[in-house]
Amino acid sequence: MNTPMKSRPKLPLSKRRLGVIQREVTVAHNDFEHSLLKRALYKTNNSETSQDLVQTTFLKTLLYLQKGGKVDLMRSFLNHVLNDLIVDEYRKRKIVSLDILLEGGFEPGSNEYERTIDILDGKQVALLIPQLPKKYERVIRMRYLKGLSLKEIALITNQSKNTVAVQAHRGLVKLKKLGGRE
Secondary structure (H helix, E strand, O other), X not given: OOOOOOOOOOOOOOHHHHXXXXXXXXXXXXHHHHHHHHHHHHHHOOHHHHHHHHHHHHHHHHHXXXXXOOOXXXXXXXXXXXXXXXXXXXHOOOOOOHHHHHHXXXXXXXXXXXXXXXXXXXXXHHHHHHHOOXXXXXXXXXXXXXXXXXXXXXXHHOOOHHHHHHHHHHHHHHHHHHHOOO
């Protein structure tokens, strides 16, 4: 039987071990900082952000080693940590102010004329649906007027999801022909 392993209590690192770890990280910093900085700059296109990411990489590495972590290949470990930090940077939500958008040419507002035309086009298409063959009409109504998913339509019609998808596509093609948009 497998018995859970008891973890040993973490012993504080000796001053000698801390000194060795700090020297390892310092040597790694001297050897790899430039290449890591180039990679971070290439990925982020921002000098300050890339410098912050590289410094955070070395800090996280130092903390990992101080907690008793093992690193076989320092360069690959540093690249891995940096890549994770870059991904985290990409995932951060970017906040853009309206002033910046306006300077870039963005013009907020609504065009009532275009909105009205879209509504009228939708009504015209809805009037064309009864002219479709019955199997396409039924699927198009459920999919686009009632907003059901393909899976829901498949359950209702006792057909496979793929069959429903094909019928919806073919129905749209026929609808476009009827509306004069080929």
